[in-house]
Amino acid sequence: MTSSSTLPDTLELGYSFCPNDTFIFHALHAGLVRGPLPVREVLEDVQTLNEWAVQGRLPMTKISYRAYFEVMEQYVALRAGGALGRGVGPLIVTRGSVDDLNGKVVASPGALTTAELLLRMVFPQVEVVRMRYDEVMPAVQRGEYQGQGVDAGLIIHESRFTFQNYGLTKRLDLGQWWEQDTGLPLPLGAILVRRDLPLDTQRGLNAAVRASLDYAYAHPDAARTYIRQHALEMSDAVMQAHIDLYVNEFSLDVGDEGERAVQELYRRAASLGAVRPGEQPLFVDV
Template sequence: MKLTLGFSPCPNDTFIFHGIANRKVDTEGLDFEIFMADVEDLNRTAFEGKASVLKLSFHAYAHVSADYLILDSGGAIGRGNGPLLVSKREIKLEDIDNLLIAIPGIYTTANLLLSIFRPMAINRKVYLFSDIPDAVSDGEAEAGIIIHETRFTYRAKGLIQIADLGLLWEGMTGLPVPLGAIAIHRGIPENVAVSVNRIIRRSIEYAKNNISETYEYIKQYSQETSDDVIRKHIALYVNNYTEGMGQEGREAVKDMFRRAADAGVIPVPGQEIFLSPDIKKGL
């Protein structure tokens, strides 16, 4: 069976999917057709409902939950790894409502978190995530939300942190922050979906056991090719929740959806959103 598989060129995704993309692990007879795209492009691909399996923001998932289920493995959930709000000057979070803020996409979880914490900060402009530090540094935007590799390099642009939206989330909920999910189309049989989840976990294990080889693959696509940046990126975004989100991860997702729906940011998912809450079913 052939499945399309989409993910971003960011180090955590290429780390996770190297084993699959380069046929290093057993794919249980499944044939994956790989495509890469920026996170917001992946989100919009999910809206079209054409991809079999793809990485997407949890914000976007809430809008496509009728078509996709969230897999247990491969996602980005964690503590201390949320989006950062930055600027060239010291600004209090409560004073940003009238500023032009650069965001990495309408349907990114970064934008959702901004809507939760500063709903009146509506003057937002979309940039490719890697262009946001320059946009803020050059004065095109007065503040910006940074994600992925730029989280580790923004200070070199003369920028300072205004707020850590992930830590604000953790402080408010006590839960890890859900950033990105791996979702599979509901039209795919459950036994195949379970196999995909198992294959992703196998690919993660392969990457951990073959670091040098995996880094060479990562560097082909990463915005930053420094070993130090790549190592920090993977350490932050590939964690225990990546191998399996578990009960706490699922609670964090449901809590985010509840709060965002109450704020009018997303529709309320109308059905079961996880492949299976029972991790004993071969996940």
């Protein structure tokens, strides 16, 4: 895609079922705010969206920052709509006391998640068994997954509010570790658009995502049914806590501090050999 004449009539937009995403994108999806072209929702779990981005499947998509570093040649991040912050990090949970996870088996929500990247920064010798994020806590509770022993779990999204219901104990808050080590907010997820979309379209989509979030803040009840429809078995209190935690000022614009945080995560991932260093700009030039 190199000119507006080659743009599709409708742009597919991938995001997760999580309340923070449905809160942010409801107004754009419902046509309550305008973008450079209409969007069609494609809802999937984040790990599936990560894998689809590697395949270049969607022109606009939510993605883990760890996965973004794999697809920077094809995609660029919007400044709006992402998930960064303090107190938002993934947790390592166990059934009991586990002193050192090196050499232990940890249930992970996916190889391309920011959570697993952080896990490997702290415990480089850890072993992982991967599964969908909502299967992690039951696996730790049972102590096994598909016949393999599980010593701990790496939990994300709303699981940080419910792990005690499974009799689990917080071993380490990886977001807190990151904040103490870097002094920066933790980058979790970004909204990407294809780099071959015209720059004015990229800018228009960034403005549309921000407008959609502005609408959500101004009309907090407008998206409630839509959010509830996709929130699985989540209670209203957990649903609201999820939104309050993961939607913040960095969701409106990543800002200078957010950019520094993403650059630092990228630098550390490259130093671990997890990703290749690159020269592409991280964010849309607005």
